[in-house]
Amino acid sequence: MGNQGKFKGLSRRRFIGTIGGGVIFVVGAWxxxxxxxxxxxxxxxxTGSDFEGQNVSVWVQIHEDDWITIYNPSSEMGQGxxxxxxxxxxxxxxxxxxxxxxxQSPAEPDIYGVGWGGRGRGSMITVGSRxxxxxxxxxxxxGAQARFVLLHTAAERLGVPVNELSTEPNKVIHKASGxxxxxxxxxxxxxxxxTVPEIPQEQLKHPKDFRLIGKFGHxxxxxxxxxxxxxxxxDVQVPNxxxxxxxxxxxxxxxxRLTNASQIRNTPGVxxxxxxxxxxxxxxxxxxxxINTQPKxxxxxxxxxxxxxxxxxxxxxxxxxxxxxxxSNGDVINALKSGVKxxxxxxxxxxxxxxxxxxxxxxVSFSEDGKSAEAWVGTQAPGSNRSAIANVLGIDASKVNxxxxxxxxxxxxxxxxxxxxxxxxxxxxIRKPVKLLWTREDDLKYGMFRPQSLQRMEASVDSSNNxxxxxxxxxxxxDRLMGTGSxxxxxxxxxxxxxxRNIDHGVRTxxxxxxGHGPNKFAIESFIDEIATDLSMDPLDFRLNLMxxxxxxxxxxxxxxxxxDWNTPSPAGMAxxxxxxERSGSLSACVCELAVDRSNGRxxxxxxxxxxxxxxxxxxxxxxxxxxxxxxxxxxxxxxERVTFxxxxxxxxxxxxxQILRADEIPDVLEVKIIDSEERPTGIGESGVPIIGGxxxxxxxxxxxxxxxxxxxxxxxxxxxxx
Amino acid sequence: xxxxxxxVNGQRKTVNVDPMxxxxxxxxxxxxxxxxxYGCGKAICGSCTIHLNGTPIRACVxxxxxxxxxxxxxxxxxxxxxxxxxxxAWIEAQVPQCGYCQSGQIMSAVSLLRNNANPNxxxxxxxxxxxxxxxxxxxxxxxxVEIAAKES
Ligand code: FES
Ligand code: FES
Numbered sequence: 048m049g050n051q052g053k054f055k056g057l058s059r060r061r062f063i064g065t066i067g068g069g070v071i072f073v074v075g076a077w078x079x080x081x082x083x084x085x086x087x088x089x090x091x092x093x094t095g096s097d098f099e100g101q102n103v104s105v106w107v108q109i110h111e112d113d114w115i116t117i118y119n120p121s122s123e124m125g126q127g128x129x130x131x132x133x134x135x136x137x138x139x140x141x142x143x144x145x146x147x148x149x150x151q152s153p154a155e156p157d158i159y160g161v162g163w164g165g166r167g168r169g170s171m172i173t174v175g176s177r178x179x180x181x182x183x184x185x186x187x188x189x190g191a192q193a194r195f196v197l198l199h200t201a202a203e204r205l206g207v208p209v210n211e212l213s214t215e216p217n218k219v220i221h222k223a224s225g226x227x228x229x230x231x232x233x234x235x236x237x238x239x240x241x242t243v244p245e246i247p248q249e250q251l252k253h254p255k256d257f258r259l260i261g262k263f264g265h266x267x268x269x270x271x272x273x274x275x276x277x278x279x280x281x282d283v284q285v286p287n288x289x290x291x292x293x294x295x296x297x298x299x300x301x302x303x304r305l306t307n308a309s310q311i312r313n314t315p316g317v318x319x320x321x322x323x324x325x326x327x328x329x330x331x332x333x334x335x336x337x338i339n340t341q342p343k344x345x346x347x348x349x350x351x352x353x354x355x356x357x358x359x360x361x362x363x364x365x366x367x368x369x370x371x372x373x374x375s376n377g378d379v380i381n382a383l384k385s386g387v388k389x390x391x392x393x394x395x396x397x398x399x400x401x402x403x404x405x406x407x408x409x410x411v412s413f414s415e416d417g418k419s420a421e422a423w424v425g426t427q428a429p430g431s432n433r434s435a436i437a438n439v440l441g442i443d444a445s446k447v448n449x450x451x452x453x454x455x456x457x458x459x460x461x462x463x464x465x466x467x468x469x470x471x472x473x474x475x476x477i478r479k480p481v482k483l484l485w486t487r488e489d490d491l492k493y494g495m496f497r498p499q500s501l502q503r504m505e506a507s508v509d510s511s512n513n514x515x516x517x518x519x520x521x522x523x524x525x526d527r528l529m530g531t532g533s534x535x536x537x538x539x540x541x542x543x544x545x546x547x548r549n550i551d552h553g554v555r556t557x558x559x560x561x562x563g564h565g566p567n568k569f570a571i572e573s574f575i576d577e578i579a580t581d582l583s584m585d586p587l588d589f590r591l592n593l594m595x596x597x598x599x600x601x602x603x604x605x606x607x608x609x610x611x612d613w614n615t616p617s618p619a620g621m622a623x624x625x626x627x628x629e630r631s632g633s634l635s636a637c638v639c640e641l642a643v644d645r646s647n648g649r650x651x652x653x654x655x656x657x658x659x660x661x662x663x664x665x666x667x668x669x670x671x672x673x674x675x676x677x678x679x680x681x682x683x684x685x686x687x688e689r690v691t692f693x694x695x696x697x698x699x700x701x702x703x704x705x706q707i708l709r710a711d712e713i714p715d716v717l718e719v720k721i722i723d724s725e726e727r728p729t730g731i732g733e734s735g736v737p738i739i740g741g742x743x744x745x746x747x748x749x750x751x752x753x754x755x756x757x758x759x760x761x762x763x764x765x766x767x768x769x770x
Numbered sequence: 771x772x773x774x775x776x777x778v779n780g781q782r783k784t785v786n787v788d789p790m791x792x793x794x795x796x797x798x799x800x801x802x803x804x805x806x807x808y809g810c811g812k813a814i815c816g817s818c819t820i821h822l823n824g825t826p827i828r829a830c831v832x833x834x835x836x837x838x839x840x841x842x843x844x845x846x847x848x849x850x851x852x853x854x855x856x857x858x859a860w861i862e863a864q865v866p867q868c869g870y871c872q873s874g875q876i877m878s879a880v881s882l883l884r885n886n887a888n889p890n891x892x893x894x895x896x897x898x899x900x901x902x903x904x905x906x907x908x909x910x911x912x913x914x915v916e917i918a919a920k921e922s
Pocket of ligand 1: 807808809810811812813814815816817818819828829830831
């Protein structure tokens with residue numbers, strides 16, 4: 048653990064000394080302060096001068112005692128990218144990792160954002176497993192540029208040409224004279240450089256020379272998450288803070304009318320009631336009062352909302368008709384007709400809830416003079432959150448001092464601004480710091496869900512068992528969210544038609560880890576197995592044949608088959624299933640081995656093997672952890688999770704009626720192998736989710752001869768499939 | 771409102787609250803011990819697990835009045851330098867992802883090992899099944915408990 052352990056021994060407010068003229072304090076990253084220059088309560092501490100100019104660059108600050116602070120632009124929500132990004136910089140900087148601390152960068156997308164293609168500036172949103180792959184090029188450059196500044200500073204000091212200098216961890220070396228300077232010594236000599244040239248590719252490290260990238264490394268945030276010191280937004284307390292809870296529309300779109308306002312106002316400790324478009328905000332002196340008073344709000348809700356009569360189970364009945372509607376692509380129509388065999392199969396999936404362990408919450412404070420604001424949020428989208436607050440308050444975004452905290456789970460839910468906007472409205476009404484809490488019930492009842500959908504799959508096969516036509520129609524609510532993962536770029540299939548047909552049920556939907564890849568890959572991988580089985584072909588061979596133009600994909604699949612001993616039959620009462628997926632540029636595959644308890648309809652997953660090709664992997668152990676988590680979270684959604692609506696209202700309310708996977712339901716073995724690669728990095732955080740649905744469904748079909756086609760595979764569905 | 775005195779991590783603390791207030795909020799808001807988390811408020815998820823007289827309880831449903839006279843231990847009271855054997859095992863196995871559930875996980879693991887120094891796999895799974903982890907870091911939770919059992 049090196050740096051974290053040592054760092055903790057130092058006093059939390061470390062005096063940095065004079066760098067670039069100013070005296071600054073930096074709060075120990077151990078506590079991960081909400082921003083650079085405030086303590087763990089969020090109270091500003093002394094800053095001698097502005098953030099820029101103190102540093103070797105905007106990414107790197109070097110202290111005289113050789114400690115190096117690296118700024119993290121990404122949201123740390125468990126995926127580990129705050130460590131991975133710092134490792135990328137440290138690698139090219141030639142930093143001594145045991146002396147690196149990582150702190151949150153300010154929420155300044157113009158400085159710390161990244162463009163979608165991974166070049167240039169852009170957004171600070173953390174979504175789509177894109178962080179490492181997007182920042183990889185920029186941050187290698189950032190590290191190399193910081194090293195460039197140190198090299199030039201040393202050249203000037205030592206009076207030697209810069210090309211005679213080299214670096215070792217935290218040192219510049221002049222071999223010819225045997226002299227060396229520590230980075231800490233150089234830090235105080237650094238003159239801020241306005242422009243640093245782009246370091247040419249050939250001067251960056253060759254992957255074989257990496258000391259940090261691709262090596263085992265502990266995550267920076269882990270120790271603070273083992274002693275309770277990691278700070279989440281819900282943990283932040285600021286002086287004069289009041290608490291708020293909102294009673295929101297049970298049916299999306301309904302507007303409130305509070306009928307017992309005076310009774311509530313007269314409750315001791317109630318500070319204010321704020322009427323919002325979609326609910327009633329209750330502001331109180333204590334959090335327990337807010338929780339206790341929320342159920343006492345008597346509210347009449349407006350009718351005439353799209354979702355008023357929405358019944359999610361019933362809605363499925365209308366989907367096949369929509370899926371039946373013809374397509375106009377003549378080639379596909381002909382191909383589907385002209386095969387020697389044709390196939391058609393419907394798959395379904397229910398809504399699922401993010402269930403991130405930390406419910407939505409935020410603190411927003413609006414200044415007395417109405418000119419500035421401050422916010423503390425655990426978020427995936429700091430840039431747009433900041434703008435949203437500014438919009439509500441009618442101020443410029445630059446006047447919002449936005450503090451980012453650790454995120455207690457995001458999974459896509461915290462990549463929007465709805466809850467931050469609410470907090471801003473409350474703060475505007477009261478001009479005091481307001482901490483808005485969503486109870487677990489609020490979080491679920493007013494959730495934004497992965498869409499429910501029907502997947503209509505059709506295919507035809509020629510006399511050589513090649514798929515010659517393919518049609519995939521997705522019907523459901525959630526529009527583009529349903530489309531991701533519907534393409535099959537690694538299967539050579541001609542004559543394809545893929546289409547999303549949206550029916551607006553008027554409910555809230557959102558990206559959920561891997562977005563459409565969960566449902567779509569479940570359907571595709573199940574369907575591929577259905578075809579292979581009918582053709583009496585081994586599902587592995589059948590896929591390898593489809594992938595024959597893509598050796599990289601084949602390797603991912605072959606490797607997992609080897610790990611799982613695919614050709615060796617499972618013990619009696621068990622069977623194996625296989626699946627493949629691509630997500631965020633990465634390739635993954637999975638084999639699972641399961642049994643079924645026919646008495647109670649429970650699927651028991653015994654073993655899971657998985658492979659991942661994600662190009663260069665910066666933090667291999669963390670990549671494995673992400674695969675483990677993604678696979679098990681995916682398994683949770685496949686076996687257990689379901690949100691249902693009746694009369695437009697969510698039926699579930701907490702973890703008792705919305706069950707997620709527990710420790711006693713995990714497999715005995717979950718083995719993940721990362722494929723070695725020198726290709727550019729691709730996404731990891733979501734790659735585990737899409738492969739597990741198909742693997743489970745296929746194993747179940749092999750074991751029982753019956754196919755489960757509607758996730759989640761709850762015991763009642765299993766029992767009726769086997770009846 | 772009443773003045774209530776409780777013992778937390780070896781210190782006497784007096785707060786002015788409704789005695790029915792869940793001890794979770796007393797710890798988090800009044801005493802600034804924010805390592806104990808709110809996850810469900812209904813004794814379902816385990817994120818708020820603390821020890822009362824050495825026994826794990828759900829702080830979200832335990833009124834502070836029920837803690838008077840007892841000894842409360844929270845994650846902050848487990849060790850000075852994050853070096854309790856269970857914490858060390860948690861770091862070695864790199865368990866936490868988002869980390870939000872982990873205080874509760876660690877407090878449960880500590881009481882498991884206190885009652886059963888050498889639990890087998892099934893006993894660990896079953897005992898730890900009261901603590902939800904949405905990041906599903908379960909493989910490493912189990913592994914860390916096994917490491918801690920071996921070390922202590
Ligand atoms: S918050 Fe207490 S058990 Fe979930
Ligand atoms: S680590 Fe995120 S909920 Fe357990």
